[in-house]
Every structure is written in structure tokens, then in C-alpha cells.
Amino acid sequence: MLFLFSLIYLAAARTALAATADQWRGRSIYQIITDRYALPEGADTTACDPNKQTWCGGTWSTIQANLDYIQDAGFTAIWISPVSQNYEGPRTAYGDAYHGYWIADASQINSHFGTSDDLKALSAELHRRNMYLMVDIVANNVMSTSITPDFSSYMFKEPSQYHPYCPVDWANDTSIKNCWLGDTNVPLPDLNTQDPTVAAGYATWIQNLVQEYNIDGLRIDAAKHVQPDFWTPFCAAAGVFCLGEVFGSDIGEASSYQQVMDSVLNYPLYDAIVQGFTIPGPGNITGVTTVLQQIQQSFKDPTLLGNFLENQDNPRWHSISVDPQSLYNAMVLTFMSDGIPIVYYGQEQYLTGAADPLNRGPLWPSQYGKTDAYNLTATLNQLRNYLVNNTDWATSRTQVLETAPDGISIMKGNVVTIMTNIGSPAQNVSVSAYTPWPSSFSSTDIFTCQQWAVGSNGSVEVQYTKGGTPVILVPDDLLKAANICQPVNVEAQARVNGALANAKLPVVGITLLAGLLAWFL
Numbered sequence: 124m125l126f127l128f129s130l131i132y133l134a135a136a137r138t139a140l141a142a143t144a145d146q147w148r149g150r151s152i153y154q155i156i157t158d159r160y161a162l163p164e165g166a167d168t169t170a171c172d173p174n175k176q177t178w179c180g181g182t183w184s185t186i187q188a189n190l191d192y193i194q195d196a197g198f199t200a201i202w203i204s205p206v207s208q209n210y211e212g213p214r215t216a217y218g219d220a221y222h223g224y225w226i227a228d229a230s231q232i233n234s235h236f237g238t239s240d241d242l243k244a245l246s247a248e249l250h251r252r253n254m255y256l257m258v259d260i261v262a263n264n265v266m267s268t269s270i271t272p273d274f275s276s277y278m279f280k281e282p283s284q285y286h287p288y289c290p291v292d293w294a295n296d297t298s299i300k301n302c303w304l305g306d307t308n309v310p311l312p313d314l315n316t317q318d319p320t321v322a323a324g325y326a327t328w329i330q331n332l333v334q335e336y337n338i339d340g341l342r343i344d345a346a347k348h349v350q351p352d353f354w355t356p357f358c359a360a361a362g363v364f365c366l367g368e369v370f371g372s373d374i375g376e377a378s379s380y381q382q383v384m385d386s387v388l389n390y391p392l393y394d395a396i397v398q399g400f401t402i403p404g405p406g407n408i409t410g411v412t413t414v415l416q417q418i419q420q421s422f423k424d425p426t427l428l429g430n431f432l433e434n435q436d437n438p439r440w441h442s443i444s445v446d447p448q449s450l451y452n453a454m455v456l457t458f459m460s461d462g463i464p465i466v467y468y469g470q471e472q473y474l475t476g477a478a479d480p481l482n483r484g485p486l487w488p489s490q491y492g493k494t495d496a497y498n499l500t501a502t503l504n505q506l507r508n509y510l511v512n513n514t515d516w517a518t519s520r521t522q523v524l525e526t527a528p529d530g531i532s533i534m535k536g537n538v539v540t541i542m543t544n545i546g547s548p549a550q551n552v553s554v555s556a557y558t559p560w561p562s563s564f565s566s567t568d569i570f571t572c573q574q575w576a577v578g579s580n581g582s583v584e585v586q587y588t589k590g591g592t593p594v595i596l597v598p599d600d601l602l603k604a605a606n607i608c609q610p611v612n613v614e615a616q617a618r619v620n621g622a623l624a625n626a627k628l629p630v631v632g633i634t635l636l637a638g639l640l641a642w643f644l
């Protein structure tokens with residue numbers, strides 16, 4: 124049966140314009156849990172309590188109806204939670220399968236999120252907007268409510284196609300790969316991906332899924348819980364960019380998976396950013412520099428890594444760091460260093476929630492407002508999209524210019540980025556950098572639109588006497604071409620504000636005031 128499907132699909136003319144790693148390198152991704160992004164018109168916007176761990180009503184159609192919010196922030200791709208059919212049955216100890224990761228029959232679409240046509244329509248609309256669709260997929264395991272499940276209704280029906288039950292021993296690599304994730308409340312039966320019928324079945328399945336829904340890329344759940352050599356033929360069958368989840372700060376382990384698939388989520392950088400930028404936190408900026416350098420040495424291609432600060436498994440930034448300036452500086456690092464930036468829905472709305480299920484709250488209570496974090500995201504995407512389209516920025520490598528007690532400066536392409544972990548309150552400290560720029564060079568900070576003086580020996584210095592805001596220095600000719608900080612915009616802003624004086628108040632000054640208010644209230 125599976126082989127028959129395989130033949131049919133191999134014979135079918137390929138209509139999808141599959142996106143390669145090279146095409147994804149310059150993209151910017153907005154990550155969505157389908158159930159939590161947007162409600163249909165007229166639905167009760169007060170009913171979703173993440174603690175209840177049940178469906179709140181988001182669908183593929185409601186994502187489609189609300190793409191402007193994502194595109195206006197400059198994103199060029201979305202990543203949606205898994206689309207396959209999930210467990211249907213009595214509530215478990217961890218609620219219902221609203222998140223999509225509890226796979227039952229992978230060959231079916233999850234009707235909670237719409238029809239097959241709805242998913243195709245979302246894909247088509249994204250492509251009409253020149254955006255990519257990344258779909259989260261789970262191949263390591265399925266879900267069950269028993270350690271002796273009946274697999275007859277699943278895509279792989281034979282018990283022999285699964286590893287026998289054992290709880291994961293995290294000190295034993297074979298166990299990490301072959302034993303069952305989850306626990307005895309919600310066991311996650313582990314597929315024997317070394318069984319040829321499983322490998323062939325999965326190859327056929329993913330090729331079919333990608334082609335039917337015109338998918339541009341895959342985010343691969345629990346990639347490190349599968350034998351690495353499974354992924355090369357799997358991703359070849361998919362024919363699109365593969366981004367794997369290799370949870371943990373071990374650079375050796377994470378980088379080994381880039382030998383078998385295009386890329387992985389940048390967990391090593393995430394962990395270093397948390398240690399370096401959270402407030403309160405250890406403030407380990409040296410660790411950020413060390414990890415940035417180790418990434419360059421260890422990964423086959425650091426410019427393809429998926430950089431993030433939040434996701435459905437890790438705490439919301441706002442729950443581990445109280446000061447909004449720490450979010451802005453950390454976000455700037457994920458956008459301006461090597462890799463593909465990923466923003467988890469709601470990060471731009473300061474959503475809170477330390478752990479699953481609280482880090483999966485609904486987005487609609489935010490009313491999709493143009494917050495400072497949203498605007499900062501839009502500015503970062505505008506700059507990065509321009510650099511990607513018009514310079515060799517995406518393939519150029521990050522260089523650390525200076526590591527200071529209070530911050531770090533990096534250069535990628537011809538852009539200098541200076542970040543600090545001091546937070547909103549003003550301090551009499553500074554972070555400097557020696558750039559390759561001559562002392563007469565004109566560059567401008569994209570957030571304040573103020574020109575920056577380059578000193579002798581190419582030095583630039585950021586003083587934090589008004590608080591710890593990030594600074595991105597872009598050569599003036601590039602800035603002009605990217606249409607950022609143009610005088611006409613400043614005048615228009617002044618008219619909106621009804622007072623020309625406001626145009627003189629740097630954007631970051633306003634950001635800082637709002638940040639301080641949010642922090643102290």
C-alpha cells in the first residue's frame with residue numbers, strides 16, 4: 124500500500140516550488156501555534172485559559188485572515204504547529220491535543236484546525252504574498268494513553284514498527300534515541316526508524332505532505348531522539364529545507380545534526396543569550412562571545428541556524444527577564460548575527476508564561492497592537508530584508524568586535540551592532556567597538572536615526588546615560604537605499620504628533636520611557 128502511494132507520487136508532476144536551504148537563509152520566521160494565533164470573527168475573546176489545556180478555536184483559516192499583522196512586521200515566512208491528526212479521546216492528565224504534537228494517524232489532516240482545502244488556501248495565500256510556509260512535523264513518536272497501545276488506527280499499524288516500551292534514561296544515548304518520551308500518563312511510543320518499512324513509509328508520507336500542501340520547509344520535532352542517518356533520506360524525500368529540534372546547549376551534538384539535515388534550532392546561542400541578557404541574571408556576556416565563536420567553529424553553516432528567544436517548550440522571555448530592554452537587546456542579537464531569526468507568536472506582545480502550558484497563551488487578548496516590541500521587530504525585519512536582498516549579508520559571517528562587562532559589539536556585513544545587558548535604568552557605563560570604518564565615516568543608528576561619530580582607529584562608543592538601548596549602526600548610503608530613517612518619515616511623524624518638537628525626541632527615548640513605565644508599574 125505504502126509502495127503504491129510512493130509510485131503514484133513519484134509519477135506525479137511536481138508543481139511545488141520547493142524552497143532550499145539557500146532560499147531560507149535570508150528569511151525571517153514567525154512561529155505560530157495554530158490553536159492560539161487568531162479566532163474566527165465574532166468568537167468569544169475571553170474564553171481561552173491556557174491552564175485548561177484544551178482547544179481555543181484558532182484554525183488555518185484564521186491564520187490566513189490575519190496574515191497582515193505578520194507581514195506588516197516584515198516576516199517572510201511562518202512556521203505552524205503540526206497539521207497531522209492527533210489523539211482523540213478522553214482528556215488526559217495533560218489535557219487535550221490542542222498543540223498538535225500528539226500524533227495518531229499521521230496520514231490524516233487534523234480536523235480541529237480546518238479542512239485539507241483550508242490548509243491549501245493558507246499555503247496559496249502565503250505564496251501570493253511571497254512568504255514561505257514551514258510546517259512542524261513529528262516523526263520520532265506517536266502518542267498513546269497506554270504503554271501497550273493498539274496501533275491499528277495509526278499510520279504505522281504493526282507493534283514491530285515501534286521500539287518496545289522503556290522510559291528514557293538521559294545518561295544513555297541509545298535510550299535517548301529508542302525509549303519512549305512522555306511518561307506513563309501520556310506515553311509517546313517511539314517509532315523504530317531503523318525498520319526499513321518505517322523509513323520507506325515516512326519518506327513516502329513526507330513527500331506526499333510537502334507536495335499536496337506546497338510546503339516550503341519543515342521544522343522537525345525531537346530530531347535528536349532519532350538515529351541521525353534516518354534524516355538524510357527523509358529530508359531528501361521531502362525536497363525542502365529541514366530545521367531540526369536538537370534541544371540542549373551541547374554544540375557538539377547540535378552541530379552533528381547539521382551533517383544530516385540542513386539546519387537546527389540554535390539552542391546553544393539561546394542558552395548563552397539567557398545567561399548573558401536576562402535581568403535579573405548572571406550577566407555572562409563572555410559566554411555569549413565564547414558561544415558565538417564556538418558556533419562558527421563547529422557548525423557546517425551557522426548562517427542557516429534558527430535563532431530564537433522563545434518557543435512552545437521554553438519560557439516566555441518576559442517570564443525570565445523583567446526589563447523590556449533585555450528583550451530588545453537579545454532580539455537584536457538573534458536578528459543581526461548569523462542565522463534565521465524566529466519570533467514566537469506573542470513575543471512582540473510581551474506575553475508571559477514560564478512553562479508549558481502557560482507559554483502557549485492566546486494572542487487575541489493583545490488585540491494585535493503595534494507595541495514597541497512589534498515596531499522594533501518591524502524595523503529589524505525591514506533592515507535585514509533589505510540587506511539580504513541587496514548585499515551579501517546573509518552569507519557573511521558574524522565577527523565579535525568587542526566584549527565588555529556591560530555588553531558586546533558585533534559586525535556582520537557592513538553593519539555594526541552594539542548590545543548591552545544593563546536594562547532600562549540609566550548607568551554611567553559604555554560599550555565600545557573598533558570598527559574597520561575610517562574616522563570620517565557616516566553611519567546612523569536605525570533606532571534613534573541619529574548619526575554616529577566614528578573616532579580615531581575606527582572606534583565607536585555607546586554611552587548608556589539614558590538607559591541600555593540597543594544600537595545598530597548602518598552606513599548612511601545603505602540606510603538611504605533601505606528607506607530607513609529618511610527625513611520625510613521624521614516630518615510625517617512630527618505632524619502626527621502635532622508638535623515638531625517630538626520629531627527631535629529620539630525614538631529610543633520614547634521606547635525607554637514606555638519601557639520604564641512598564642517595568643515599574
Ligand SMILES: *[C@@H]1O[C@H](CO)[C@@H](O)[C@H](O)[C@H]1NC(C)=O
Nearest residue numbers: 289292295296297298301302
Ligand atoms: C542503554 O539503553 C538501551 C535501551 O534501553 C539498553 O538496551 C542498554 O542496556 C542501556 N545501556 C546501559 C549501559 O545502560
Ligand SMILES: *[C@@H]1O[C@H](CO)[C@@H](O)[C@H](O)[C@H]1NC(C)=O
Nearest residue numbers: 398405407409410411413414
Ligand atoms: C559563562 O559562559 C561560559 C560559556 O558557556 C562558561 O564557560 C563560563 O563558565 C560562564 N561563566 C560564568 C561566570 O558563569
Ligand SMILES: *[C@@H]1O[C@H](CO)[C@@H](O)[C@H](O)[C@H]1NC(C)=O
Nearest residue numbers: 493494495496497498633637
Ligand atoms: C509603532 O509604529 C506605528 C507606526 O507604524 C505607530 O503608529 C505606533 O504608535 C508605534 N507604537 C509605539 C508604541 O510607539
Ligand SMILES: *[C@@H]1O[C@H](CO)[C@@H](O)[C@H](O)[C@H]1NC(C)=O
Nearest residue numbers: 253505507508509510511512
Ligand atoms: C526582497 O526581494 C523579494 C523578492 O524579489 C521582494 O518580494 C521583497 O519585497 C524584497 N524586500 C525588500 C525589503 O527589499
Ligand SMILES: *[C@@H]1O[C@H](CO)[C@@H](O)[C@H](O)[C@H]1NC(C)=O
Nearest residue numbers: 549550551552553586587588
Ligand atoms: C562617569 O564615569 C566616569 C569614569 O568612568 C567619570 O569620570 C565621570 O565623572 C562619570 N560621570 C558621572 C556623571 O557620574
Ligand SMILES: *[C@@H]1O[C@H](CO)[C@@H](O)[C@H](O)[C@H]1NC(C)=O
Nearest residue numbers: 556557558559579580581582
Ligand atoms: C585600534 O583598534 C584595534 C582593533 O581593531 C585595537 O586592538 C587597538 O587596541 C586599537 N588601538 C588604540 C590605540 O586604540
